[in-house]
Amino acid sequence: MTSLAVGSLVWVEDPDIAWIDGEVVQVNGEDIKVLCTSGKTVVVKASNLYPKDAEAPPCGVDDMTKLAYLHEPGVLQNLRSRYDMNEIYTYTGNILIAVNPFRKLPHLYDSHMMAQYKGAAFGELSPHPFAVADAAYRLMINEGISQSILVSGESGAGKTESTKLLMQYLAYMGGRAAAEGRTVEQQVLESNPVLEAFGNAKTVRNNNSR
Ligand SMILES: Nc1ncnc2c1ncn2[C@@H]1O[C@H](COP(=O)(O)OP(=O)(O)OP(=O)(O)O)[C@@H](O)[C@H]1O
Incomplete structure (x- = not known):
């Protein structure tokens, strides 16, 4: 980190809460004394400090490319601010x-929400799996090219739930014709519990692991 002066706002690694913010109170060569917001004072090497954006909005930003500093504490703080307001989705560009x-959170996934995302420009509405599915669907239709959506994360992170939402939206967009009184959308989504019953198992991280 460059230009560390007394009064600079910084992030310091913390053994309990990952990162804590504080203010530089003394600079002694490479050794920097920081008064953390917890009230604790620590002395840290300058190379282990990260700048804190004093102007970052308290409710976070919906696209992390808007952050002044795209480092780990900045990203985690932004995700946390949004999570505290029940905003579980955030973009980093088109990720x-x-x-x-x-x-x-049923209000996030009802048919009204799907209708809103239909045809909306990517980034125009709040970050959502429906926006990702809509962008892929439109590219497939308009360009005639197969699309892939990569869903990654550790066990229990929510890959299966996110994939179901992507499927729900694609089935909504593609399968309107009703057969035997049930739409293709219903039929595709109803196959999920059967596949999960045979393919999933309980693990320490997830009751419904694939
Ligand atoms: N968007 C969501 N809304 C509500 N609950 C969720 C959501 N995403 C995940 N969960 C909860 O977390 C649990 C674990 O999520 P999920 O099964 O999708 O994880 P996973 O990443 O697929 O894990 P694994 O790699 O072990 O299969 C779900 O059973 C559900 O209870």
Whole structure:
């Protein structure tokens, strides 16, 4: 980190909460004394400090490319600010980051939401898996090229749930014709529990691991 002066706002690694913010109170060569917001004072090497953006909005930003500093504490702070307001999705450019809410948020995924994302320009509405699915669907239709959506994360992160949402949206867009009173969308989504019953198992990180 460059230009460390007394009064600079910084992030310091913390053994309990990963990162804590504080203010530089003394500079002694490479050794920097920081008064953390917890009230604790620590002495840290300058190379282990990260600048904190004093002007970052308290409610976070919906696309992390808007952050002044795209380092680990900055990214985690932004995701946390948004999560605290029940905003579980955040973009980094055209990548969607999902933070597992571990509770049901049905208002985020109803048919009204799907209708809103239909044809909306990417980035115009709040970050959402429906926006990613819509962009892929439109590229497939308009360019006639196969599309892939990569869903990655550790066990229990929410890959299966996110994939189901992507499937839900693609089935909504592509399968309107009703057969035997049920739409293709319903039929595709109803096959999920059967596949999960045979293909999933409980692990220490996830009750419904694939
Ligand atoms: N968007 C969400 N809304 C509500 N609950 C969620 C959401 N995403 C994940 N969860 C919860 O977290 C649990 C684990 O998520 P999920 O099965 O999708 O993880 P995974 O990344 O596929 O894990 P694994 O790699 O072990 O299969 C879900 O059973 C669900 O309870």
